[in-house]
Amino acid sequence: MNTQMPLRCGELLSTQLYIDGCWCNSEGGGSLPVVNPSTEEFIAEVQAGDARDVERAVQAAARAFSGWKNTTGAARAAYLRAIARGVEARRESLAALQSLNNGKPLAEAEIDIGDVVATFDYYAELAGQLDETGEAEVVIPSADHRAVIRREPAGVAALIVPWNFPMVTTAWKLAPALASGCTVVLKPSEVTPLPELQLAAIVAEVGLPPGVFNVVTGTGADVGAPLTAHPRVAKVSFTGSTAVGEQVMKTAAETIKGVSLELGGKSSIVVFADADLDLAVDLVAGGAFFNAGQMCSATSRVLVERTIAEALIARLAERATQMVVGDPFSPGVQMGPLTSRAQFERVQRFIERGKADGARLLVGGEVPAGPGYFVKPTIFVDVPTDSAVWREEIFGPVLCVRSFDAEEDAIEAANDTDFGLVATVVTRDAVRGKRVADALAAGVVWINTPQLIFPQTSWGGYKQSSIGRELGPFGLAAFQEIKQVLTVS
Numbered sequence: 330m331n332t333q334m335p336l337r338c339g340e341l342l343s344t345q346l347y348i349d350g351c352w353c354n355s356e357g358g359g360s361l362p363v364v365n366p367s368t369e370e371f372i373a374e375v376q377a378g379d380a381r382d383v384e385r386a387v388q389a390a391a392r393a394f395s396g397w398k399n400t401t402g403a404a405r406a407a408y409l410r411a412i413a414r415g416v417e418a419r420r421e422s423l424a425a426l427q428s429l430n431n432g433k434p435l436a437e438a439e440i441d442i443g444d445v446v447a448t449f450d451y452y453a454e455l456a457g458q459l460d461e462t463g464e465a466e467v468v469i470p471s472a473d474h475r476a477v478i479r480r481e482p483a484g485v486a487a488l489i490v491p492w493n494f495p496m497v498t499t500a501w502k503l504a505p506a507l508a509s510g511c512t513v514v515l516k517p518s519e520v521t522p523l524p525e526l527q528l529a530a531i532v533a534e535v536g537l538p539p540g541v542f543n544v545v546t547g548t549g550a551d552v553g554a555p556l557t558a559h560p561r562v563a564k565v566s567f568t569g570s571t572a573v574g575e576q577v578m579k580t581a582a583e584t585i586k587g588v589s590l591e592l593g594g595k596s597s598i599v600v601f602a603d604a605d606l607d608l609a610v611d612l613v614a615g616g617a618f619f620n621a622g623q624m625c626s627a628t629s630r631v632l633v634e635r636t637i638a639e640a641l642i643a644r645l646a647e648r649a650t651q652m653v654v655g656d657p658f659s660p661g662v663q664m665g666p667l668t669s670r671a672q673f674e675r676v677q678r679f680i681e682r683g684k685a686d687g688a689r690l691l692v693g694g695e696v697p698a699g700p701g702y703f704v705k706p707t708i709f710v711d712v713p714t715d716s717a718v719w720r721e722e723i724f725g726p727v728l729c730v731r732s733f734d735a736e737e738d739a740i741e742a743a744n745d746t747d748f749g750l751v752a753t754v755v756t757r758d759a760v761r762g763k764r765v766a767d768a769l770a771a772g773v774v775w776i777n778t779p780q781l782i783f784p785q786t787s788w789g790g791y792k793q794s795s796i797g798r799e800l801g802p803f804g805l806a807a808f809q810e811i812k813q814v815l816t817v818s
Contacts, residue, residue, distance in 0.1 A: 345376050349385070349389035349393075349543065350389075351539075357382075361375050365432075402456045402457055406453040406454070411536075413450045415534060425658075431524070432666040433620050455805050456507075473818060478813055483511055486513050492668050496528050502804075507542070508808075514544075516546070520668060568590075596771065603756055609641060612775075618649075626751045656701075666704075667725060688710070692706070704725060706726045710731075716729075744770045750791075
């Protein structure tokens, strides 16, 4: 494959910053290299912003806020629908760019594009309703007064997004932020800036007023930190690692700004003895190896009832060894590379720690010959509960299996984690499925279903996984302030 091909599909892609309605170079003139994780080849370079560029972008967003917040919900809805149609029109080239920069198989990238379109369309619908729902009278125990609750945009929103689902995590933040009437400064990951910049080009094309939408590429230290600290930023929405999320929260506290955090996970899939084994294998493999396991929602811990443990483990080992790992553009490939060398090395360290901790490596762990950040699907069994591979987020295709005897034991083991993002339950007993789902300390629970996510629902978790929720009406509310107005009736 010609690795430059997606960069010539359609209108590409500025590699500059987008500030106040214009593409521009960074103040410092630096650049960041972008690498194809399948080949380790250089494919592009983008501008490297710094605090001066953040200042320009935030000031532009602040100037634009008063005008944008006073537009009608219907007008904002029209912009969001135009963005959705722009993404839809470039579906093929965007998916190719996603696979080129992130490394996910083309079929997975196409799913991502559909998610982006659905998210912008959904928040267009909610924006259109704001003209009627943005203000509501409240019944109070006083005949002499009238109380109204208003929902108003928070102000300038800083959106900091990760590299594992480019465009998707941006859509989940950008669509509700714009729908609410906030103006935005977006910081893409320096690892996968190309899909985000192409999405930015589509957003720029729809004709938003200058300053409503701004993009500053660069590192976390040079762009993310000053953006989070800026006193004119009213809201920070961050998706990424727990460690960086802690820093975001500490920095935001210095100016007492609103914060939403989507962080790590160490989630379980609980398989009961009455489960459909074919379904269980599909759900475990999908939950562990989709996107090469680079998901905060990865169900990387399997808890299986002891009477079927041997059978399930044998089927999982067969599935893992048969998975086709390779170039995301090759037909039949089921798993691509990890997205960066840093992540590749991190996963390798975890595999070695698992062995050292006494977990039994059943399959995988080896690195295929040749270039690229590839790791084969890996399964550990007999994993000690104090092992790093059982307790810490790996963010790679590494699955750990333990067995249980009683339902209560499974619930206790699943909840024994610092995180609480998602969980999956596999059982033919609908009553038990609901009972276990109710007992799991997780923000999302799937029962006998793949990890389907609809923009109309919610996304986020308990404990150290999240602060706040994305998607659904909760995602819109994250960018709104509540105002009470009390008058004499």
